[in-house]
Every structure is written in structure tokens, then in C-alpha cells.
Amino acid sequence: MAMSTSRLVSQIITATEIVFFNIFGVFGNVNFIVLTMKNKSLKSNSSYLQCALCFCHIICLLFELPNAGLSFSGVQWRRYECFSVISIYIFFICAQAVIIQMMTLDIFIIIYFPAFYRSIATWKYLTAMLVYPAIYSGIVVVWGFIAMDDELLMFCNPPLSLEPTVSRFWTLSNVIINTITLVMFLTLMVIFYYKGKQQKSNTKKVMQRLKVSILFFICTWYMGLLICDMSVAVGFTGETLILLLTHAVFFVLISYTQFFYVVIWRSPEYRNKFLEMWSFIPCCKRLRARFAETSKDFVTVFSQANSLTTKT
Structure with a gap:
């Protein structure tokens, strides 16, 4: 009886979080894309790459809504049913983590290869930047289809919908990807500390706009993934493991939502255009x-x- 009550409370809390972050997250990510597309002054290879991230976050947030509905209804799906429905979500959840890494690489390119950055066609640049995210995401999804079984799931979400071996690979590989991203970003911070005055104004603007957002993403995404990974590594099983994996979504939802709000806080250009659009x-x-x-x-x-x- 106590566990049943705990499960019900867990379902309500998780569903409420999903609905709340969907409202603010989808609004923010859509606004970033619209502002970039409507204003010539905001268009660049970097901003288009950031639009790709926002699009991924929109898909991720929307795919969390069925889980909210299932949480309230109490309906449980088997793994093969759940994974078949949210495989697209898993593709984009994998892609967005790697796109963050590509955004960090983008700053390196702006600093060290400015002539290349200015001369390359936007479609070529974006294609090159998005190939790695697409390949990694495709591998996880294909493996997920191959390994799925008919186990009954408490919630239909990525950590549970993936077969445990695949889920372990997904969380561990994401921790590695984000660790590399963090090292790259800290290297950039050192470069800007010692050579900041020599950097061009456009580079400074990009760095100013992204540094808080990327660090915020890494912290929240790390936290969500580490909860998933450490819960398995420590040896939690059964209902306790399921509850820990489910509530890790709180940090993930923050990472999907924060980008636009950090940008309008840090970037006067985007803030002014946003207020103008909604004046x-x-x-x-x-x-x-x-x-x-x-x-x-x-x-x-x-x-x-x-x-x-x-x-x-």
C-alpha cells in the first residue's frame, strides 16, 4: 500500500513537471527559431546550428507529454510498444547532446578559422556539423529496436524504453560526450581569458551568448544522466531504480527549456528583437x-x- 501511494505521488509529480516545462520550453525554443529566421542581423552559421538545437528540444519536450498522460492514467506499456512510439524522441534526445558539442566546436572554428567560417556555404557547414549527431543517434535507435523485449514498464521514457544494456550504453556515452564538451568549453574559457581583448566583437558576442547556456546545459544534462548511470552502477533495482530513473527527467527538462531564456538574458540583440516582436x-x-x-x-x-x- 505504501509503495502504491509512493508510485501515485511519483506519477503526479513527474507529469506536472513535464506539462510545466513543455509550456515554457516550447514557447522559448519556438521564439528563438522565429527570431533568427525573421531578423537578418541574427542569422549566421552559429545561430542556424542553435536553431537545430532548439528544434531538437521542441521534439523532446513534446514527446514527454504522452508520458505525462500515461502517468495520470496509470496505463503501463511493454518495452516494444513504448520504444516503437518514442524512438523518434530517442533519436533527437541523442542528437541534441552532440549538437551542444558541435556548438562548442563552432566557437573554435570562429576563433581559429575565421576565413573558412565566413566563406563556407551555410548548408555545407550545417551538414558537416550535423552528420556526427545523426550517426550517433541512429546507432542508439537501431540498437534499441534490435534489443527491445516485452518487459512491462512503469513509465514510458527513454531510460526505461531502452533495453538495460542499450540504456547503459546511452547514459555512459552521453556522459563521455558531455565530458569532452566540458573540456572543450573550459579550454575556450581559458583562451578568452588570456586573449579576450584580441577577439573580434562577433566572436565575443557568440561566446557571451553561449557560455552560460552551454554550462547550464552540461550541469543539468550531466545531473540527469549521472542519476541514471549511478543508480544502475550502485546496484539499485526494481521499483527504487525505476523511481530514480523517472525523476531524473526533472534535470533533463530544465536542459530542454533553458536555452532561449539564457540567450535573451545574455544577448541584448535577441532580447530587443523578442520584446519588439511581442510589443x-x-x-x-x-x-x-x-x-x-x-x-x-x-x-x-x-x-x-x-x-x-x-x-x-
Whole structure:
């Protein structure tokens, strides 16, 4: 009876989290794509790659909704039924983790191969950047189809829908991928610390926009994956293991949702365009006017200080 109550509470909490993050996550990711496509000043190879990430996150969030419905209904699926339905989700959940790594590589290319970055056609650049995510994701999904069985699942989500051996490979490989991404990103931070003044303004803007978002993603994605991986490694089994794997989705949902909100916080260009696009809403109109006034005051103060310095 106690376990039954625990399971019910777990289902309600998980479903509520999924619905909440879907509302804010889909809204944010769609807005990032629309802002990039509508504004020429925001278009670049980097921003298109970020749009690919947002698209993956939209798919991932939407595919979590059936799990929310199943949580409330109490319906349980067998692994072959669950995996067949969410295999597309698993493809995109794998792809988005590798795209984050490609976004870090993208900054390296901007810094060390600027002429190549400016000259290469966008479609060629994006194709090259997305081949690795597609191959890795395809391997996991194909292996998942080959290994699936008819075990009854408590929840229909990626860690449980994959056969345990495949699930273990998925979590461990993602930890490795994110560790490599973290090392790459920390290397970039060191480069910018020592050579920041020499970097071009466009490079600085990209780095400023992405550094918090990438670190935020790595932390939340790491946390979700480590909970899954360590739960198995420590030896948890049965209902305890299932509950731990299920609640790890909280950190995963944050990673799907945060990108747009970090961008509009860190990037004045995206923030201004967002407020302009939504200025028909009174609060956005007021915020747009406030930010414009703040920017004007800053420019005035900077000009006066610069003038005094010149006179001196």
C-alpha cells in the first residue's frame, strides 16, 4: 500500500513537471527559431546550428507529454510498444547532446578559422556539423529496436524504453560526450581569458551568448544522466531504480527549456528583437521602452566620460 501511494505521488509529480516545462520550453525554443529566421542581423552559421538545437528540444519536450498522460492514467506499456512510439524522441534526445558539442566546436572554428567560417556555404557547414549527431543517434535507435523485449514498464521514457544494456550504453556515452564538451568549453574559457581583448566583437558576442547556456546545459544534462548511470552502477533495482530513473527527467527538462531564456538574458540583440516582436503585449512594450531608455542613458554617460578623458 505504501509503495502504491509512493508510485501515485511519483506519477503526479513527474507529469506536472513535464506539462510545466513543455509550456515554457516550447514557447522559448519556438521564439528563438522565429527570431533568427525573421531578423537578418541574427542569422549566421552559429545561430542556424542553435536553431537545430532548439528544434531538437521542441521534439523532446513534446514527446514527454504522452508520458505525462500515461502517468495520470496509470496505463503501463511493454518495452516494444513504448520504444516503437518514442524512438523518434530517442533519436533527437541523442542528437541534441552532440549538437551542444558541435556548438562548442563552432566557437573554435570562429576563433581559429575565421576565413573558412565566413566563406563556407551555410548548408555545407550545417551538414558537416550535423552528420556526427545523426550517426550517433541512429546507432542508439537501431540498437534499441534490435534489443527491445516485452518487459512491462512503469513509465514510458527513454531510460526505461531502452533495453538495460542499450540504456547503459546511452547514459555512459552521453556522459563521455558531455565530458569532452566540458573540456572543450573550459579550454575556450581559458583562451578568452588570456586573449579576450584580441577577439573580434562577433566572436565575443557568440561566446557571451553561449557560455552560460552551454554550462547550464552540461550541469543539468550531466545531473540527469549521472542519476541514471549511478543508480544502475550502485546496484539499485526494481521499483527504487525505476523511481530514480523517472525523476531524473526533472534535470533533463530544465536542459530542454533553458536555452532561449539564457540567450535573451545574455544577448541584448535577441532580447530587443523578442520584446519588439511581442510589443503588442503591454508588459513587453513597457520592458522594451525601459531597456531602450537604459541603453540611451548608458550611451550618454559613456560619451560624457569619454569626452572628459579626451580633454584631460
